[in-house]
Amino acid sequence: MQYAVPRRGVPGAAFLRRWAHGRVTLRIVGAAEGRRLNRIFRKKNTATNVLTFETGDIVLCHPVIRREARAQGKSVAAHYAHLVVHGCLHLRGYAHEKKRDAARMEAREIRILRRGGIGNPYTLE
Numbered sequence: 001m002q003y004a005v006p007r008r009g010v011p012g013a014a015f016l017r018r019w020a021h022g023r024v025t026l027r028i029v030g031a032a033e034g035r036r037l038n039r040i041f042r043k044k045n046t047a048t049n050v051l052t053f054e055t056g057d058i059v060l061c062h063p064v065i066r067r068e069a070r071a072q073g074k075s076v077a078a079h080y081a082h083l084v085v086h087g088c089l090h091l092r093g094y095a096h097e098k099k100r101d102a103a104r105m106e107a108r109e110i111r112i113l114r115r116g117g118i119g120n121p122y123t124l125e
Contacts, residue, residue, distance in 0.1 A: 002027040005062050011077045019084040019116065022091065024056045026084065034061030050083040058087035074121070078113075082121040085112050 001013045002025060010028055020026060029037070034047030037059055041051065049068060051059040060083055069079035089105055096102035110120050 001025075004029045004033055009066060009076060010062055011080050015077060016080060016084055019081045019088075019112075020058070021085075021088045022056070024058055024088060024091065027057060027059045028062050029059055031061065031063045034059070034064060050087050052087040052090040054091070056091060058084065058091075060084070060087075078118050078121070081116065081118050082109060082113060085109050 001016065003010070005028055007028075016026055031047045034051075035045065037051055038044045038046060038048045041053075042048070047061045047064050049061055049064045053059075060080065065079050065083060066076055069076045072079070086105075086109060089108060094101070094105040094108065096105050106122060110122070113119070113121060
């Protein structure tokens with residue numbers, strides 16, 4: 001776990017590790033670092049919720065996650081869980097550029113989260 005932002009409002013390390021599979025580094029960043037990394041690696045000049053690197057690093061942008069959770073009517077913790085699972089699935093080769101691949105990845109995310117007591121992240125429950 002790496003924190004580049006104050007931990008206030010960020011789920012605890014034990015909670016986040018619960019959703020991480022394999023050897024990964026989770027780094028929680030602010031908007032400026034999130035935007036910088038997204039610009040460098042994806043050529044997009046905006047912060048994004050999660051970035052996954054083949055090295056096993058998963059970068060989670062707290063302000064984006066907090067804003068999305070609020071807009072989607074879900075808890076910040078549930079949204080973090082979803083994005084950690086999402087990042088780990090990318091590391092295992094899952095993708096979502098094609099419709100069929102996205103459906104497969106989403107179904108896997110839903111199953112994993114449901115087993116951990118979190119509802120479908122793609123519906124407002």
